[in-house]
Amino acid sequence: MKDDDLWYRLDNAGKLYSSIISSRATTLFRVSATLTKSIDPELLQAALDATLERFPFYKVQLKQGFFWYYFEGTNQTPMVEKEIYYPCMSLSIKRRGSFPYRVLYFNKRIALEVSHSITDGTGALTFLQELVTQYFHLKESIPLKSEAISEEQLQSETENAFRKYYEKDIPAPKSRVGKSFKLPIQLDRKGQYHIMTGILNVETLKKKAKAYDVSITIFLTAIYIESLLKIQEETGGRKKPIVINVPVNMRSFFESKTMRNFFVSITPSIDARLGAYDFEEILAELKIEFSRLLTPKKLKQYIKRSVISEKSLALRLMPSPIKDIVAPSIYSFFGEGQYTSGLSNLGIVHMPSEIKDYIERVECYPPPSIGNKVKALMISYNHHVYISFGNLTKDRMLEREFFRGIRNLGIDVTIETNDEE
Known part of the structure; x- marks a missing residue:
């Protein structure tokens, strides 16, 4: 099949994200690898071309149908670019000739910025791993594992797993419909996206979480909530619930090799x-909540909610240009408008053993959002956890409180930021 013969429907999450895209809410998130040597742009372009041969369903562009957006194959090829803008900004994937992702390089870093319209963190990491492997095959003559990709495998990698389950x-x-606490901070100018990354030793973090008999995700979510409770107390005003959006990789609970979206929140x-909470009380509440919700039976309910919204007759019959108008408001009210902030864990990254020595670190940045002006995304690689905050404002109150909380628990953290000041 030729590239321009390919087309497929967006998955359930992709349909939502394609309708809420704006200059601030770009739906772009980033996964990146920092290498031991500077990037050769020509070899990176060749590696991207080879990666798209392996994953031909990424050689697509977003098109607007009468009722829904869809992806259409193209004979065009995305070009790698030197990074010059703030991350996760300045890409209109609806513009003619655009792709729902881009590959950037800067010094020793390769960055994949990808829209949630096409994939989630797991899919993006799989793509990045292939891209980096292909790059080192060309750069350092690292041998590739030659394996024929069957049509059945390609179909499993493009399945809509929401529909499957x-x-x-x-x-x-x-x-959940109700008022949650919102950070009292103002948006910065358009095009500005401030990143602050904390680097922690994974073994130290694991031991500390184990001492409280919880997972790393629960442990860090508790620090996150405690930080927001302190900010709410300091800023005054009426007390409101602290609600955190925590995405769950459904592949951990349901068999799927899809490289499209397959997560719920x-x-x-x-x-x-209800009154003041100490850290142990927050941990106890979260431990119960995570245990109650993270079961296949409960998660199937979230799959149901994701699918039935698409099956709504009113929504199905609404022309896509109208969906573009109403979807951001609906998402703001029923989606991110219900949360205080978001914290996501992409887990442990395992790079192929042949190229591990050439990679210093792997990081990820969350997609910018007006509803949650500050969000965090974390990932683990090579003995370190990288926790990155994405912030559409000039205020760093949450980041400061969160990393102060980590240090107060006896955990060392190194802080980096893309701010010039």
Whole structure:
């Protein structure tokens, strides 16, 4: 099949994200690898071309149909670019000739910035791993594992896993509708996206979490919530619940090799109206909440909610230009408008053993969002955890409080930022 013969529907998450794209809410998130040597742009371009041969379903452009957006194959090839802008900004994937991602380089870093319309963190990391492997095959003559990719494998990598595991008789979870605490900070100028990254030793973090008998994700979510409770107390005003959006990789619970979106979000919370909470109380609440929600039966309810929104007759019959107008407001009210902030964990990255010595670090940045002006995304690689905050404002109150909380628990953290000041 020729590239321009290929087309496919967006998955359930992709349909939402394609309709809410704006100059601030770009839906772009980043995964990147910092190498031991400076990047050769020509070899990186050749590596990208080879990667797209392996994943031909990424050689697509977003097109607007009458009712829904869709991806259409193209004979064009995306070109690698030197990074000059703030991360995760300045890319309109709806513009003619654009792709739903881009590959950037700067000094020793290769960055993949990709829209949630096409994939999630797991899919992006798989693509980045292939890209870096192809680059070192060309740069350092690292041998490739030659394996024929069957049509069946390509189909499994492009399946809509939401539809695969959808069960119509399962009830959807009740939507949480209510006022959550919002950080009292103002948006910066358009095009500005401020990143602050904390680097922690993974073994130290693991031991500290184990001492409290919780996972790293629960441990860091507790610090995150405690930080927001302190900010709410200091800024005054009426007490409101702290609600955190925590994406869950569904591949950990349901068999799927899809490289499209396959995640749902749970929303652990602490209700500040009930009184003061110490750190151990927050941990105890979160431990119960995560244990209750992270089961296949409960998660199938979230799959149901993701699918039934698309099946709504009113939404299906609404022309896509109208969806573009109403979707941001709906998402703001029923989606990110319900959260205080978001914290996501992409887990441990395993690079092929042949190229590990050529890679210093792997990082990720969250997509910018007006509803949650500050969000965090973390990843683990080579004995370190990298926690990156993305911030659309000039205020760093949450980042400072969070990393102060980590240090107060006896954990060393190195801070980096893309701010010039």
